[in-house]
Amino acid sequence: MTPYGSFLFFIITAILLAPTVILGLNGKQFRTYNLFVTLIFLALIFSSNLRETYALIFFTIWQVLLIKGYIAYRKKANSGVVFCLAVILSLIPLLISKLSPYLFIQNLWGFLGISYLTFKGVQMIMETRDGLIKNQIPIVRLLYFILFFPTISSGPIDRYRRFEKDVNEDIPCERYKLFLYEGINNIFLGFLYKFIIGYSINHYIIVKLGLITHSAFQHHLFYMYAYSFYLFFDFAGYSAFAIGISYIMGVKTPENFNKPFISRNIKDFWNRWHMTLSFWFRDYVFMRFVYWIHKKKWIKNRQIISNSGYILLFLLMGFWHGLEIQYILYGIYHALLMVVYNSFEQVNKRRKWWPQNKFTHIVSVVITFHLICFGFYIFSGYFIHKGV
Structure with missing residues (x-):
């Protein structure tokens, strides 16, 4: 049985967790x-x-x-x-x-x-x-x-x-009611994301792209945006299910997504997308690599150290997904984006090329959104299977 893959899974979950809910509402462990x-x-x-x-x-x-x-x-x-x-x-x-x-x-x-x-x-x-x-x-x-x-x-x-x-932690009955509310809310959010929005994007747009588009360029462009939204709603829906059931079981499993498509830059995106994975790689790969290089004093330039860390981080993340060419290219692409943005950020601190105001914020979000979608297009491998 695949977790969260069918309504039968949720029926069994509801039956098995009913005693947990009853015990929690009565203030019992x-x-x-x-x-x-x-x-x-x-x-x-x-x-x-x-x-x-x-x-x-x-x-x-x-x-x-x-x-x-x-x-x-x-x-x-x-x-x-x-x-x-x-x-x-x-x-x-x-x-x-x-x-x-x-x-x-x-x-x-x-x-x-x-x-x-x-x-x-x-x-x-x-x-x-x-x-x-x-x-x-x-x-x-x-x-x-x-x-x-x-x-x-x-x-x-x-x-x-x-x-x-x-x-x-002991959870009093009044506090467990909040846990139960958050849990049920996340489960319904998961149904909305995965089984309604995600399913609709896949069934009515991605599957029917041949009927909607009239040129190869248009076909790939529509696929890029449709797949990006489908990937988010499908995965965010799964995460919402996992978080919701965890709350019902008294465990506050951390959030995995935080409105990633309104990110103002690529660093902001990785603080919003699949957060527990990106934070894991940040804490246990990037930070340790940077600390190790500083300790060994092999490289003195901090920007070069951080850029090297980003390259290592995203190459590993790409290889973790698999050795297929699209995953490797996806890792290289995001490593390049991080290095370019990191270098731009350092220069902008001194020269103030890009001021912080509402207009630049909107422009940054729009640019980042398109860069992210192109990255997901690479990740999908669609250009390999369908041809560019």
């Missing part, structure tokens, strides 16, 4: 029951594919051993070599899964949501290195965080310390 619900959903999601089930079990055991082992090690020592080894070992199942199709070998380790579960494991190892996670974590709590079913397939990506705070 529902942690133990929610663990039970998570196990049921994992069984429903993965029961149709035994290979994925075994891969998930192996992956979970692997990550738990690495995380608990590194926490125990970090109390005694802090070797950079051991830290890097722990991160690499945490990434290995994901790397094998991603590379298997291109190496023409059977993908035995991949399963639905492996990327997002890996991000959780890696961030816990990194935060342990930073001293933010100091004590051993009960194995049930660790498993609940890694396998939290509302976000298992495509995020949003939560952080352990934030998740732990929510799970540990």
Whole structure:
């Protein structure tokens, strides 16, 4: 069963979470029951594919051993070599899964949501290195965080310390009513985004582009804008479902989108689009790379360091999506946009070429919107399949 892929999923969700709602409205705790619900959903999601089930079990055991082992090690020592080894070992199942199709070998380790579960494991190892996670974590709590079913397939990506705070917190009945309201509101928003607007864009525009457009240029142009909006509403709808169900379960899973099409520049866009993923790459790739280069003093120019970090960041993000040419080009495209904007921003601070006022703000939003849509056009690979 695919999460959020059919109305049957929501019917089962409503039935299974009814006791959670009843307990919450009566001011009682529902942690133990929610663990039970998570196990049921994992069984429903993965029961149709035994290979994925075994891969998930192996992956979970692997990550738990690495995380608990590194926490125990970090109390005694802090070797950079051991830290890097722990991160690499945490990434290995994901790397094998991603590379298997291109190496023409059977993908035995991949399963639905492996990327997002890996991000959780890696961030816990990194935060342990930073001293933010100091004590051993009960194995049930660790498993609940890694396998939290509302976000298992495509995020949003939560952080352990934030998740732990929510799970540990007692929720009075009056406060749970607010959680329930936010949860239901997000679920209905998800239906609007994914099953009404997203479906309509795909069914009435994208599928019928051949009837709507009259030239190759017009065809690709219409597709670029239609696909951009479809991608947003489909993915934002999924995220709204995950956030809504999380709230009903007493967990305030972070937002993933914040009106990305009104971004005033490309940096602003990545602070609004798929925020939990972009913040993850920012915190655990970009910031660490910049700090490392500063520490080693290999490059002294801060702008060159930040531009190098952007190139690394978006190339990795492109390769993470896959080794197909459109994903690599998408990463290169956004790396180029970030480098150009970063350089422009530094010069503009000194020379004031682009003043801050309502007119320039509107122009910036319009320009950024078109740049973003062209990036999604690259990401779609439509120009490869249909030809330019």
